[in-house]
Amino acid sequence: MRTLYHPSLQEMSLPTVLYALSDPIRLDIVRRLAENGEQSCGALNLSGPKSTLSHHFKVLRESGVIQTRIEGTQRCISIRNKDLNALFPGLLDAVLHSLDNKNYAELKK
Amino acid sequence: MRTLYHPSLQEMSLPTVLYALSDPIRLDIVRRLAENGEQSCGALNLSGPKSTLSHHFKVLRESGVIQTRIEGTQRCISIRNKDLNALFPGLLDAVLHSLDNKNYAELKK
Numbered sequence: 001m002r003t004l005y006h007p008s009l010q011e012m013s014l015p016t017v018l019y020a021l022s023d024p025i026r027l028d029i030v031r032r033l034a035e036n037g038e039q040s041c042g043a044l045n046l047s048g049p050k051s052t053l054s055h056h057f058k059v060l061r062e063s064g065v066i067q068t069r070i071e072g073t074q075r076c077i078s079i080r081n082k083d084l085n086a087l088f089p090g091l092l093d094a095v096l097h098s099l100d101n102k103n104y105a106e107l108k109k
Numbered sequence: 110m111r112t113l114y115h116p117s118l119q120e121m122s123l124p125t126v127l128y129a130l131s132d133p134i135r136l137d138i139v140r141r142l143a144e145n146g147e148q149s150c151g152a153l154n155l156s157g158p159k160s161t162l163s164h165h166f167k168v169l170r171e172s173g174v175i176q177t178r179i180e181g182t183q184r185c186i187s188i189r190n191k192d193l194n195a196l197f198p199g200l201l202d203a204v205l206h207s208l209d210n211k212n213y214a215e216l217k218k
Contacts, residue, residue: 022128088207098197
């Protein structure tokens with residue numbers, strides 16, 4: 001079975017995590033995972049070419065934002081909440097809160 | 110006098126701001142500005158080629174993270190705290206707090 005790379009805490013860095021979050025599709029993935037917990041990639045119900053989505057999952061995983069668990073033919077992904085909060089306390093919450101911020105949402109209408 | 114582009118609140122977006130912050134040098138610039146308030150680019154005392162630094166200032170300015178004020182031959186830059194907090198409350202604080210987080214700093218030693 002192919003093993004997927006996941007960075008250790010020592011390998012994670014703030015610039016890399018911020019970069020992983022600097023894309024609307026990846027932010028959408030993270031928001032859905034934050035709302036619903038671990039899910040299979042398919043269950044996320046994202047639109048777009050599979051290769052594009054695979055790329056986004058990879059960027060999120062290799063930065064340490066998400067972890068991927070292989071179960072049979074499925075890949076189940078979840079946010080590495082504990083690791084992110086140990087290294088970057090409050091960061092993910094601030095990002096998710098910003099996404100939902102009324103002032104920001106109104107501007108984007 | 111050349112006018113520098115600054116995005117309006119309507120033009121600012123979370124992915125673009127996160128991207129602007131996803132670089133160690135740009136994070137360093139933002140940290141220094143957060144600690145010391147408005148400063149001339151020269152007073153920031155950053156090492157590296159001038160063209161590289163100009164690029165980083167531009168990315169920060171065009172995302173809406175900083176504003177640049179031209180004063181004579183100097184460019185004075187500062188963080189757009191009010192605008193950032195209106196759109197993305199708590200985000201910049203979480204980023205700066207993460208940079209200084211003990212757990213993270215220990216790992217990077």
